[in-house]
Amino acid sequence: MLSIKNLNVSVEDKPILNGINLNVQPGEVHAIMGKNGSGKSTLSNVIAGKDTYDINGGSIEFCGQDIDDLSPEDRALQGIFLSFQYPIALPGVNNTYFLKSALNAKRKFNNQEELDAVEFLKLIKSKLQQVGMDESYLKRAVNVGFSGGEKKRNEILQMITLDPKLAILDETDSGLDIDALKIVADGINKSRTSNNSFIVITHYQRMLNYLKPDFVHVLIDGKIVKTGGPELALDLEAKGYSNITD
Amino acid sequence: MYYKAETNDFTKFISKMDIPVLQLPNHKDEEWRFTNLDFLKDLNVNDYVNNPLDIFYKKFISKYSNIRELDILFINEAIKKYPDIIKKYFSKIYNHKKDFFCLENLKFINNGIFIFVKDNSNVKLPIEIDLSDLNDSYIFPRIFIYCSKNSDLCFTEKYQTKNEQCYTNIITEIFLSDNSKLEYTKFQNEPNSSIHFSGLGVLQNKNSYLNCNTFTYGSKFTRNNIFLKINGEGSESKLNGLSISNNSNFVDNHSIIQHSAPNSISSELYKGIYSKKSKGVFDSRVIVDKIASNTSSEQLNNNILLSKNASVQSNPILEINTDDVSCKHGSTTGQIDDEALFYLNCRGLDKLKAQQVLLNGFCNEFVENIVNENLKLELNQLINHSLNSI
Numbered sequence: 001m002l003s004i005k006n007l008n009v010s011v012e013d014k015p016i017l018n019g020i021n022l023n024v025q026p027g028e029v030h031a032i033m034g035k036n037g038s039g040k041s042t043l044s045n046v047i048a049g050k051d052t053y054d055i056n057g058g059s060i061e062f063c064g065q066d067i068d069d070l071s072p073e074d075r076a077l078q079g080i081f082l083s084f085q086y087p088i089a090l091p092g093v094n095n096t097y098f099l100k101s102a103l104n105a106k107r108k109f110n111n112q113e114e115l116d117a118v119e120f121l122k123l124i125k126s127k128l129q130q131v132g133m134d135e136s137y138l139k140r141a142v143n144v145g146f147s148g149g150e151k152k153r154n155e156i157l158q159m160i161t162l163d164p165k166l167a168i169l170d171e172t173d174s175g176l177d178i179d180a181l182k183i184v185a186d187g188i189n190k191s192r193t194s195n196n197s198f199i200v201i202t203h204y205q206r207m208l209n210y211l212k213p214d215f216v217h218v219l220i221d222g223k224i225v226k227t228g229g230p231e232l233a234l235d236l237e238a239k240g241y242s243n244i245t246d
Numbered sequence: 247m248y249y250k251a252e253t254n255d256f257t258k259f260i261s262k263m264d265i266p267v268l269q270l271p272n273h274k275d276e277e278w279r280f281t282n283l284d285f286l287k288d289l290n291v292n293d294y295v296n297n298p299l300d301i302f303y304k305k306f307i308s309k310y311s312n313i314r315e316l317d318i319l320f321i322n323e324a325i326k327k328y329p330d331i332i333k334k335y336f337s338k339i340y341n342h343k344k345d346f347f348c349l350e351n352l353k354f355i356n357n358g359i360f361i362f363v364k365d366n367s368n369v370k371l372p373i374e375i376d377l378s379d380l381n382d383s384y385i386f387p388r389i390f391i392y393c394s395k396n397s398d399l400c401f402t403e404k405y406q407t408k409n410e411q412c413y414t415n416i417i418t419e420i421f422l423s424d425n426s427k428l429e430y431t432k433f434q435n436e437p438n439s440s441i442h443f444s445g446l447g448v449l450q451n452k453n454s455y456l457n458c459n460t461f462t463y464g465s466k467f468t469r470n471n472i473f474l475k476i477n478g479e480g481s482e483s484k485l486n487g488l489s490i491s492n493n494s495n496f497v498d499n500h501s502i503i504q505h506s507a508p509n510s511i512s513s514e515l516y517k518g519i520y521s522k523k524s525k526g527v528f529d530s531r532v533i534v535d536k537i538a539s540n541t542s543s544e545q546l547n548n549n550i551l552l553s554k555n556a557s558v559q560s561n562p563i564l565e566i567n568t569d570d571v572s573c574k575h576g577s578t579t580g581q582i583d584d585e586a587l588f589y590l591n592c593r594g595l596d597k598l599k600a601q602q603v604l605l606n607g608f609c610n611e612f613v614e615n616i617v618n619e620n621l622k623l624e625l626n627q628l629i630n631h632s633l634n635s636i
Contacts, residue, residue, distance in 0.1 A: 048592050072591035073600075081592075088589040092607030092614075101603060102593035109594070141607070158593065 001026050001197045002047070002166055007058035009039075009046055009222075016042045018222040020058070024166065027194040031208055031233060032201045034219035035241050040201045041085055043219070044170045047199075048082040049075045062166065077109040079165030083155040083172045085201075090142040095154070098142050099124060099161055106162055124161065130190065131157045132183045148175030156187040163191070168199045173207035185210030205237040218244050256322040257356050263337065268346045280527040280559045281469065281498050289441075291350065291384065291413065299387060302380060303359055315367030315397075321390060324360035331392055331421070332360075339419040340447025340473055347443045347471075351386050351417045358388030363397040363426070372400035372429070372618055383411050389418040393426040393454075400429040400618050405436055412440040419447045422454035424478060429457045431621055435628055436464040438493050445471045452478030452507075459616055461625060462489040462497050463632040472501040476510045476538075487516040488612040490629070491524035491556075492636040498527040505538035512542075517612050518549040519605060520556035521636040531563040532573065539568050545575035550582060550608060552636065605633050 002024040009017040016039045024030055034040050046053055047060060049072035060067050067075055090098065103123075104114040115123065128135065131153045143151050152172050159167050169188070173181055188198065188211060200211060208216070208230060216232040217224045218241070226232065226244050236244065270286060271278040300320075307318050317327075325332050342348040363369065377385060385407075393399055405414060414436075422428055436442060442465040448456055462468050474483055489497040503512050518526045528547040545562040562575035582604055590600035609629045616622050 050588055071596075072588060073594055073596045076592050076594040084589065084592075088583075088586050090586055090589070090604065090607055092610035093603055094610075098590075098593075098603065101595060101599065102590075105594040105596075105599070141610075162593070 001028075001063060002199075003061040004047075005059050005061075007043075007046070007060065008056040009042060010054045010056055011042075011052070016053070016222050017046070020222070020224060022217070022224065024197045024199065026165075026197055027192075028215065029192070029198045029200060029211055029213040031211070031213040031216045032199060032219055033203065033216060033233060033236055038219045039222040040219055041170055042222075044082055044168045044199070044201060047075075047168060048072055048080060073105075077106055081159050081162055081164035081167045083152075083159060083167065083169040085170040085174070087143045087146075087151040087155055089144045089146070091144050093142050094138070095140055095142055096120075096124070096138045099158065102158065103161055127157055127161050130160060131187050133157065149177065149180040152176055152184060153180065156184050160187055160191050164196065166197050166199070168201070170201045171203065172200075173202050173204060181207060182210065205233040208233045220244070254322050254356060255325045256320075256358075259325055259332070260352055260355075263352075264343070265349065265352065266343060268344075268349055271346050277500065280529055280561070281496075285467070289413070298356055299380075299385070300357060302377070303357060306359060306375060310373060313369060313371075315364050315369050316373070317362040317364065319360050319362075321358035321360045321388065322356075324362075324390070328360070328362060328392070332390075335392075335419065335421055335449065336390060337419070339421060339449045339475075340417055340445050345445065345471075347415055347469075348417055348445055351388060351415050351445070354384075354386045355388045358390065361389070361391045361401075363391065363393045363399050365394045366396045367394070368398045370398070370400045370618065372402045372431070372621060374402045374404060376404040377414075378404055378406035380407060381409050383409060383413060385412065385414045385416070387414075387416040389416070391418070391420045391428075393420070393422050393428055395423045396425045397423070398427040400621075401431075402621060403432045405432075405434045405442065407436055407440065410437045410439045412436060414441070415443045417445045417447075420449070422448065422450045422456060422481075424452040425454065426451075427455040429617055431459045431616060431618075431625075432461065432470075433625065433628060434460075434462045434465065434468065435632070438464055438466055438495065440465045442468045443471075444469070445473075447473045448475070448483075450474070450476045450478055450481045450483060453480040454478060455481070456483040457615065457617065458483070458485045459612070460485075460487040460499070461612075461628065462487070462491070462499075463628065465495060465497075466493075467496050469498045469500065474501065474503045474512070476503070476505050476512065477507055479507045479509050481507065482511045483513070484615065485512070485514045485516075486612055486615045488609055488629075489516075489518040489520075489526055490609075490632040490636060491518065491526060492521045494523045496525045498529070500527070501530040502533065503530070503543070504533045504535065505541045505543065506535045508538055509540045510538065510542075513544040514546060514562075515612070515615070516547045517608060518547075518558060519552065519608065519633075519636070520549065520558060521552040523553070523555045525556070526558040527561070528558070528577070529561045531565060532575075533565045534568055534571055534573065536567045539570045541568075541571045541573065543571070543573040547577040548608070549579040550605070551579060552582070602633060606630075609633070
């Protein structure tokens with residue numbers, strides 16, 4: 001699904017990622033943990049195609065294709081979804097219009113017929129239920145005046161609506177109370193299949209209790225220094241990052 | 247050929263008014279310091295052969311003649327039927343004495359429309375002055391609206407001429423009696439070579455409510471002047487504007503809001519999208535008189551520049567002469583937010599579509615102020631058309 005080889009990335013000559021290697025197979029959930037400033041968000045932004053970074057070496061392949069030259073929208077259309085750490089507010093753009101435009105762009109790309117207003121509403125109502133949001137949400141402007149929890153739920157709603165092959169969840173658990181965390185984790189778990197994959201970036205082990213990752217990676221100074229199973233997250237929680245070595 | 251207005255009661259009335267001679271304003275004039283009018287020197291408005299708007303007015307009057315809540319007539323007739331109103335307020339709500347364009351309007355009109363909204367009436371059609379089908383090169387409409395106590399009116403002016411060389415100079419005056427409400431909307435969608443000057447004067451009495459929305463697209467030169475005086479306690483006024491501008495067009499939204507009574511609220515939200523070499527001005531002054539304690543006022547101007555050659559002068563001013571007020575103002579001018587574009591790109595929308603979604607959102611904050619659903623629909627279509635053309 002995703003194969004990252006020796007990825008080196010810098011911003012204004014400052015190295016951020018120093019030789020990342022990551023292999024994600026269909027059906028797998030990978031967790032990436034690390035301190036603030038270790039390069040977690042850079043990694044997710046680079047996979048999504050943000051062009052404010054300098055890629056100095058290495059490659060990213062998605063479904064067997066080098067995606068270096070692909071724009072963010074092409075990556076999204078091919079099935080990469082980034083759940084933002086800080087979702088952007090879009091004043092005046094209502095959620096229905098936004099979600100329908102995004103879904104229909106994807107359907108068009110996949111040679112599927114675009115959904116009309118009625119079909120879309122039917123679909124979105126069932127998705128809303130999955131993330132515990134009521135219909136009034138559809139009339140609101142995207143992320144405007146949303147609480148932290150609402151913004152994150154909105155990201156998950158977009159994810160389950162667009163049904164990506166690879167979802168990167170950048171600290172989707174931050175700022176969630178326990179109930180919201182369960183809803184978000186439920187939303188992710190229900191959309192898991194043997195064909196899609198998840199990269200979950202988090203500071204905390206509690207999200208992983210619900211998600212049960214196949215692999216946990218520890219990112220320090222732009223490098224994956226350790227990879228293990230779910231037990232590694234528990235270890236980190238107990239001992240902190242300073243005791244992690246190869 | 248210089249047009250000489252036919253003499254009637256109205257022209258006699260005008261001839262008795264105190265009419266000074268004014269020169270074309272220049273940048274030394276406080277009200278015109280951001281706006282260059284030199285191009286008007288080459289345009290000799292005096293040379294034109296006037297086609298009075300009588301036929302247009304007649305059609306308008308007959309279109310709404312069956313609405314009992316309204317009395318619509320020529321201003322020439324209103325002088326006899328409503329002499330007190332005309333004497334007291336005509337050309338005083340929008341005062342001609344210091345205003346070159348209002349004087350020009352007075353010089354060339356021999357009539358106008360007078361709309362009397364009766365007590366306790368509710369007219370939400372809306373009432374529309376639609377000058378879109380006029381093909382004249384020079385248009386000088388004149389409108390006076392008197393809203394009686396407890397009335398509620400929705401009124402629209404539309405300027406969508408196809409005449410490339412059209413020169414429009416319109417003056418609208420509105421009196422809002424105690425507890426009256428008005429939703430006023432002005433649409434402008436004119437060819438790129440046209441010139442559009444508009445003056446709106448509103449006088450508000452006690453507990454009255456004004457929701458005023460101005461949409462501007464097209465015209466190489468547009469000046470929207472608004473003079474609003476809040477003369478009655480407990481009144482509320484919303485002035486909103488949206489300008490979508492391209493080519494080398496120039497849009498100047500100029501307003502003076504004067505709070506002359508206590509406990510009143512005014513708010514302004516003016517938004518602009520400027521592409522290519524277009525230029526915009528937002529120049530607005532809120533004056534809070536000594537008597538107007540407990541005034542609440544907000545001025546906000548947001549602009550998006552789509553090109554390096556586009557520019558905006560934003561100049562919100564507060565002039566506060568009393569204590570115990572809550573006044574604020576703000577202004578932003580910038581490009582489309584890159585982070586927002588990236589967010590939309592990450593949801594599969596390409597650059598063009600993402601920009602379109604964001605600009606539509608920007609405009610929606612203006613559209614949401616309009617209550618009348620039909621107007622909203624019409625305006626949305628006009629906005630889409632404008633955004634597709636820039």
